[in-house]
Amino acid sequence: MNKNIKLEVRNITKIFGKDPQKVISLLNKGLSKNEIFEKTKQTIGLNNVNFEVYDGEIFVIMGLSGSGKSTLLRCLNRLIEPTGGDILIDGKNITDMDPQELRSARRNKIGMVFQNFALLPHRSVLDNVAYGLEIQGIPKEERYSQALEAIETVGLKGHEHSRITQLSGGMKQRVGLARALANDPDILLMDEAFSALDPLIRGDMQDELLALEDRVQKTIIFVSHDLDEALKIGDRIALMKDGEVVQIGTPEEILTEPADSYVSKFVAGVDRSKILVAESVMKRPEPLVPINSGPRVAIQLMKDHGISSIYVVEGKNRRLKGILMIGDALEALKTGKSLEAVMIPDIPRVAPDLPLNEVIPLIAESQYPLAVVNDSGKLLGIIVRGSVLGALAISGEIGQDEIPDGKASEERDSGENIPEEKPPEKMVLIGKNEGEAGPPPAGSGSPGSIINNGIDSGPVPVEAEAKNEAPAKAPARSDAMPGPEVKTC
Amino acid sequence: MLIPRLPIGDTVEFAVDWIEGNFGTFLDLTSDKLDFLISGLKDALLFLPPELFILGISLFAYFAGKRNIKLAAGTAFGFFLIHNMGLWVLSIETLALVLSSALLTLLIGIPVGILSAKNDVLYHVVKPSLDLMQTMPSFVYLIPALIFFGLGNVPGMIATVVFAMPPAIRLTNLGIKQVPKELIEVADAFGSTGWQKLAKVELPVALPTIMAGVNQCIMLSLSMVVIAAMIGARGLGYQVLFGIQRVDISMGFEAGLAIVIIAVVLDRITQKLSPR
Ligand SMILES: Nc1ncnc2c1ncn2[C@@H]1O[C@H](COP(=O)(O)OP(=O)(O)OP(=O)(O)O)[C@@H](O)[C@H]1O
Numbered sequence: 201m202n203k204n205i206k207l208e209v210r211n212i213t214k215i216f217g218k219d220p221q222k223v224i225s226l227l228n229k230g231l232s233k234n235e236i237f238e239k240t241k242q243t244i245g246l247n248n249v250n251f252e253v254y255d256g257e258i259f260v261i262m263g264l265s266g267s268g269k270s271t272l273l274r275c276l277n278r279l280i281e282p283t284g285g286d287i288l289i290d291g292k293n294i295t296d297m298d299p300q301e302l303r304s305a306r307r308n309k310i311g312m313v314f315q316n317f318a319l320l321p322h323r324s325v326l327d328n329v330a331y332g333l334e335i336q337g338i339p340k341e342e343r344y345s346q347a348l349e350a351i352e353t354v355g356l357k358g359h360e361h362s363r364i365t366q367l368s369g370g371m372k373q374r375v376g377l378a379r380a381l382a383n384d385p386d387i388l389l390m391d392e393a394f395s396a397l398d399p400l401i402r403g404d405m406q407d408e409l410l411a412l413e414d415r416v417q418k419t420i421i422f423v424s425h426d427l428d429e430a431l432k433i434g435d436r437i438a439l440m441k442d443g444e445v446v447q448i449g450t451p452e453e454i455l456t457e458p459a460d461s462y463v464s465k466f467v468a469g470v471d472r473s474k475i476l477v478a479e480s481v482m483k484r485p486e487p488l489v490p491i492n493s494g495p496r497v498a499i500q501l502m503k504d505h506g507i508s509s510i511y512v513v514e515g516k517n518r519r520l521k522g523i524l525m526i527g528d529a530l531e532a533l534k535t536g537k538s539l540e541a542v543m544i545p546d547i548p549r550v551a552p553d554l555p556l557n558e559v560i561p562l563i564a565e566s567q568y569p570l571a572v573v574n575d576s577g578k579l580l581g582i583i584v585r586g587s588v589l590g591a592l593a594i595s596g597e598i599g600q601d602e603i604p605d606g607k608a609s610e611e612r613d614s615g616e617n618i619p620e621e622k623p624p625e626k627m628v629l630i631g632k633n634e635g636e637a638g639p640p641p642a643g644s645g646s647p648g649s650i651i652n653n654g655i656d657s658g659p660v661p662v663e664a665e666a667k668n669e670a671p672a673k674a675p676a677r678s679d680a681m682p683g684p685e686v687k688t689c
Numbered sequence: 690m691l692i693p694r695l696p697i698g699d700t701v702e703f704a705v706d707w708i709e710g711n712f713g714t715f716l717d718l719t720s721d722k723l724d725f726l727i728s729g730l731k732d733a734l735l736f737l738p739p740e741l742f743i744l745g746i747s748l749f750a751y752f753a754g755k756r757n758i759k760l761a762a763g764t765a766f767g768f769f770l771i772h773n774m775g776l777w778v779l780s781i782e783t784l785a786l787v788l789s790s791a792l793l794t795l796l797i798g799i800p801v802g803i804l805s806a807k808n809d810v811l812y813h814v815v816k817p818s819l820d821l822m823q824t825m826p827s828f829v830y831l832i833p834a835l836i837f838f839g840l841g842n843v844p845g846m847i848a849t850v851v852f853a854m855p856p857a858i859r860l861t862n863l864g865i866k867q868v869p870k871e872l873i874e875v876a877d878a879f880g881s882t883g884w885q886k887l888a889k890v891e892l893p894v895a896l897p898t899i900m901a902g903v904n905q906c907i908m909l910s911l912s913m914v915v916i917a918a919m920i921g922a923r924g925l926g927y928q929v930l931f932g933i934q935r936v937d938i939s940m941g942f943e944a945g946l947a948i949v950i951i952a953v954v955l956d957r958i959t960q961k962l963s964p965r
């Protein structure tokens with residue numbers, strides 16, 4: 201990467217309160233954020249922040265809640281007015297601009313994507329995306345053609361006339377992204393843009409952002425509180441604490457040379473809890489059949505996807521009701537029973553934050569894939585043996601010294617349960633973020649999601665083999681459906 | 690330690706007299722303009738033969754309700770009934786009075802609502818005034834209206850405007866204040882001017898709430914017709930008063946029924962006009 205400086209932040213300070221000068225003088229005396237808040241009731245949003253962002257890189261701002269990430273990001277386009285300091289974009293000082301110049305910079309240079317999508321509810325997808333062009337007075341035809349291009353870029357072609365309320369979360373955020381891209385800005389500001397999405401969709405969106413970045417070469421400043429996300433998409437990461445930047449570096453540097461104990465705690469803490477939980481190894485639960493549909497629908501879905509069992513859910517919230525076997529479905533078709541009557545309601549469920557080492561014994565015992573459900577019973581994903589193996593393979597090196605002894609052996613035991621050579625511990629993650637220990641979040645089963653990080657596509661064959669073993673014991677979801685039976689329906 | 694009685698009532702009376710004395714010509718001019726508005730609207734509506742008017746308003750209801758046959762049929766039936774009771778002209782007079790009052794109310798109320806949502810100082814002035822307007826018995830402001838504008842439709846209209854103003858201002862104010870912060874940020878982040886932000890983000894997002902205010906305002910205007918008739922406003926309200934004076938149940942009931950029909954039709958139509 202050529203290291204042209206695109207954006208430079210110098211000594212940015214933001215005080216929320218009536219008398220910022222007093223706070224600054226207290227700061228100079230060396231008081232902490234909390235002490236100053238107790239004394240003055242004023243909050244330090246940012247304290248003397250400095251960094252540079254290079255042309256074409258993804259710069260991630262990371263930190264715990266309240267550390268000042270959003271404040272910093274909003275200072276960059278002056279949605280929040282900094283108390284002091286300079287922000288230079290292509291050498292021009294944003295903080296000196298009059299309202300007219302600032303508007304023009306916002307229209308042409310800096311795009312923004314919001315955490316909760318922030319789409320205009322009264323407008324169609326197309327008119328949302330065209331908003332930035334519309335306010336510049338660009339004639340209808342031209343702005344629509346540019347907007348359509350942006351809609352295509354984010355993969356929403358064909359949805360341009362949909363209403364916002366008809367879209368899923370992932371689609372909404374694509375619209376948000378398209379809206380920012382339509383203006384063709386140099387810099388994209390993204391405030392926790394993927395945090396409101398389901399984990400699987402979030403993974404997909406991260407992959408697509410990386411793919412997009414390869415194509416369009418924008419400078420992206422991305423706020424996140426998720427280390428996995430930061431490691432995955434960041435070229436460089438700035439770690440914030442209490443309104444200050446504690447470390448800036450590549451993902452490797454952050455992982456291997458933490459600047460202080462705060463950073464190392466942050467890295468260690470997030471690593472352990474994030475990587476090895478049920479949620480991070482689950483696959484997309486597709487297809488699903490609504491409980492009130494007839495057996496014919498279920499059979500057709502299984503046929504289309506080449507599977508012999510299917511999850512039954514209820515309502516828009518995907519409440520898990522049970523699993524339906526192809527044999528039972530055919531039976532129901534003959535006897536005219538409902539799905540509810542023939543499905544198996546009693547299937548193993550796990551919470552999304554269940555540690556992986558507790559997932560392993562469950563999946564070893566279970567006849568079916570494990571269903572990952574949240575508190576309200578919504579089906580978030582499923583775990584098949586293959587994906588657990590895949591995750592273990594990837595986190596092999598790190599996983600072993602992280603998991604306490606007893607559990608590590610449990611893990612190995614269950615590995616042996618599967619009559620496979622071995623969990624392929626030798627497979628190591630190679631790629632842009634060498635330190636990354638996370639499994640590919642979008643489900644290790646789908647090769648597409650693995651590509652971007654250059655991860656060796658190791659998990660796939662493992663899963664394939666595990667699959668072949670499965671029918672002997674249980675009707676795994678992913679095995680092919682016997683042909684002749686299908687023809688009877 | 691007796692506190693002398695404060696001359697509140699006398700002060701108000703003095704102020705009213707003073708205004709009448711110093712702004713008399715201005716008030717007369719305003720009165721003429723408003724009267725022109727009401728009678729102009731009335732003449733325009735009466736210009737159509739009743740059958741055509743019924744057809745027109747039913748079609749309007751049909752399309753306003755997004756092809757709602759029931760609403761259109763109900764509207765047609767209601768206005769047919771009014772015609773049948775021989776209350777056509779009186780009803781149109783009332784309709785003209787109510788619609789002009791509502792129009793004037795909204796012309797003042799919506800901008801004040803928007804401004805007070807953006808300006809805290811103004812809000813702190815407006816809010817207590819609205820409380821006063823809403824709780825003061827409506828008969829009370831018949832008196833100054835009468836002094837300023839004499840007998841007739843105009844003082845009725847002014848009293849109605851005062852009575853119907855609070856919900857228009859309040860709901861507009863609420864609607865604008867309720868626009869999510871992130872959407873305001875969107876407008877700013879993409880480089881909107883203040884007017885663009887208002888026209889393309891704030892007003893459309895606040896529209897359902899503002900339309901609820903419009904609906905309230907029309908309903909309250911209708912509920913004032915009998916009171917306004919006490920200071921000489923024409924139409925159905927006057928007919929009701931007449932019925933009371935003569936203890937004529939039939940006359941009073943029919944006029945009252947006509948008011949109800951107009952209220953229900955206007956209510957449904959304005960509700961349907963609101964998005965979502
Ligand atoms: N308008 C405001 N007035 C006063 N204090 C504020 C304001 N906005 C933010 N703060 C304070 O500034 C600090 C930083 O807030 P900020 O929203 O930037 O945090 P964040 O890192 O984005 O957190 P999160 O992950 O929760 O979004 C917090 O202590 C917050 O309470």
Ligand SMILES: [Mg+2]
Nearest residue numbers: 269270271392
């Ligand atoms: Mg934030």
